[in-house]
Amino acid sequence: MKPYYVPAESLDNWRRLLADPVKHWRDGYSAKMLATRWWDSAGFPPEVMASLRASAIPLLGKLRFVTAFPEHKSDLPGGRRPSQTDIMVIGRADRELVILAVEGKAEEPFDELVGDWKRKDTEGKGARLAFLSERLGLAEHDLDGIRYQLLHRTESALRSAEDFAASHAVLLVHSFSTAATGFNDYTAFLQLFGLKAIKGTIQRAGSLHGIELYFSWTTYAL
Secondary structure, rough: OOOOOOOOOOOOHOOOEEEEOOOOOOOOOOOHHHHHHHHOOOOHHHHHHHHHHHHOOOHHHEEEEEEEEEEEOOOOOOOOOOOOEEEEEEEOOOOOOEEEEEEOOOOOOOEEEHHHHOOOOOOOOHHHHHHHHHHHHHHHOOOOEEHHHHHHHHHHHHHHHHHOOOOOEEEEHHHHHOOOOOOOHHHHHHHHHOOOOOOOOEEEEEEEEEEEEEEEEOOEEE
């Protein structure tokens, strides 16, 4: 992967970045819904701004959109593939940079449970899981019932914050599901950080590697 980016001139530019531009770009699926919502908003969608302001964290309440990288890939140790975040957003408030790793969800669930994931095609997975658990300050034996996607997306947010010298990183799940599909898995993940998941706001998880880490479940009302 070459680290060069060009501005998107249409949603078709965005579509071509998907892992499978045909399978993933369908009505009712998160990839197309997320891209369309952010493209039409030309910045933070209103529901994302509402979550930022509802946090009562002054810095996040006045965050402004700077730029975003659709389908941003983060290389992580171990495993065979990078972590591909739906949208990696750079925001700014005063002199502070904030990274938001945005994961779109419709009715499809998060990826496999860690317990299932690590038993299949195991080359490199032990090293990656050890790396992720150390980076996130979590015990490996607590992760079998957690969705693997939530682990590596959180690390992608942290790593991107380090790359851009940002002091704040947010993993933001942008849900388009009327049934809040995946929220129970998100709740189980946040419990590892001592948090009770709340929709429609930003929740601080603490400081990791000198970066303030936050989580959000933000819903677009269809």
